[in-house]
Amino acid sequence: MKTQIERSERIALIAHENPDTDALASLVSLKKIIERNFDNKVVDIFAQTDKLDEINKPLLKEDTLNARRAEIYDLAISLDTPNLKRLGIYEEIFTSAKDSAQIDHHNTNEKFANNNLVYFTSSTSEIIYLIAKIMKLKISDGICKAIYAGMITDTANFTQGAKRKTTIGVINDFFNRKLELDKIAEYYFKNNSISKNKLLEKAIHSMKFYFDGGLAIMKLNKQDFLDVGAKAGDEEGIVNQGINTKGVNIACIFIKRDNNLYYISMRGKGGANVASIAQKFGGGGHETMAAFTYQGNLMDIKSNFFKECYSELKGCKERVNDENLFFDDVDENITSK
Numbered sequence: 043m044k045t046q047i048e049r050s051e052r053i054a055l056i057a058h059e060n061p062d063t064d065a066l067a068s069l070v071s072l073k074k075i076i077e078r079n080f081d082n083k084v085v086d087i088f089a090q091t092d093k094l095d096e097i098n099k100p101l102l103k104e105d106t107l108n109a110r111r112a113e114i115y116d117l118a119i120s121l122d123t124p125n126l127k128r129l130g131i132y133e134e135i136f137t138s139a140k141d142s143a144q145i146d147h148h149n150t151n152e153k154f155a156n157n158n159l160v161y162f163t164s165s166t167s168e169i170i171y172l173i174a175k176i177m178k179l180k181i182s183d184g185i186c187k188a189i190y191a192g193m194i195t196d197t198a199n200f201t202q203g204a205k206r207k208t209t210i211g212v213i214n215d216f217f218n219r220k221l222e223l224d225k226i227a228e229y230y231f232k233n234n235s236i237s238k239n240k241l242l243e244k245a246i247h248s249m250k251f252y253f254d255g256g257l258a259i260m261k262l263n264k265q266d267f268l269d270v271g272a273k274a275g276d277e278e279g280i281v282n283q284g285i286n287t288k289g290v291n292i293a294c295i296f297i298k299r300d301n302n303l304y305y306i307s308m309r310g311k312g313g314a315n316v317a318s319i320a321q322k323f324g325g326g327g328h329e330t331m332a333a334f335t336y337q338g339n340l341m342d343i344k345s346n347f348f349k350e351c352y353s354e355l356k357g358c359k360e361r362v363n364d365e366n367l368f369f370d371d372v373d374e375n376i377t378s379k
């Protein structure tokens with residue numbers, strides 16, 4: 043990738059449509075890393091979006107999204123995107139570029155670039171830090187903080203998604219830099235608007251349980267958003283309320299937008315692989331967090347969807363017996379294994 047960057051003058055970084063915090067943090071941090079470590083580069087960042095979530099505005103303080111300065115780019119790097127389709131209208135920039143690469147952390151990744159840096163971990167932001175460190179590039183404190191934002195938001199503050207030894211190593215580096223990490227976590231997780239809370243109330247009200255309480259489904263439609271003055275993006279994280287429930291191994295929320303267009307966000311625990319369900323409906327993600335979009339009448343996929351959820355629930359590991367959570371029968375008096 044270093045060679046690819048060195049021999050390219052005009053570089054496009056493209057993330058998935060409706061970019062989340064990890065996607066935006068990946069775009070701006072890699073842009074800044076390239077601009078500050080390589081001479082004479084034009085780096086443009088792209089992600090298809092109707093409206094950016096208010097909460098991510100500080101990430102884009104210095105960089106403009108979707109300002110195209112070249113017809114054909116020498117190099118396009120896809121970020122945080124498991125397949126070409128998820129690049130939305132900017133797929134064309136990627137496919138027309140003279141060379142291509144990608145950095146992603148989804149295990150459903152389709153390896154569609156000339157150079158695929160795909161590593162199953164917390165976030166794409168984490169991988170960008172790891173790559174920059176391996177390349178011995180200069181990384182500012184500001185970039186580290188943006189990377190941390192990507193890491194915590196993609197893992198619900200390290201409670202789901204993927205974690206690796208490298209994840210802990212990156213946090214260790216950030217501690218050594220004495221960054222105010224709690225401030226970033228507070229900004230993203232203790233900052234819900236009143237309208238978002240009211241939307242949560244509506245979602246909880248809609249929650250229904252199936253298969254002996256193993257599956258929880260919530261629903262929100264456009265009117266629900268209007269009723270409480272909620273903005274697009276306010277639905278983010280609400281699905282966790284379902285999976286946080288005792289006995290629930292699959293939780294989903296169906297968000298109905300215009301023209302029978304649904305966004306379905308899913309969470310799994312206890313071994314239920316929601317990525318494999320989402321994939322069957324054209325989406326993707328991680329074992330514990332996944333999503334897909336669906337256009338049409340829900341009745342057409344209902345029985346299939348329930349069937350897929352049921353087959354994942356059947357394969358769930360037995361739940362941890364509370365009594366044996368810390369000290370199981372084979373616990374021995376040793377200091378390390």
Ligand SMILES: [Mn+2]
Pocket residue numbers: 064065122147165166196
């Ligand atoms: Mn991500």
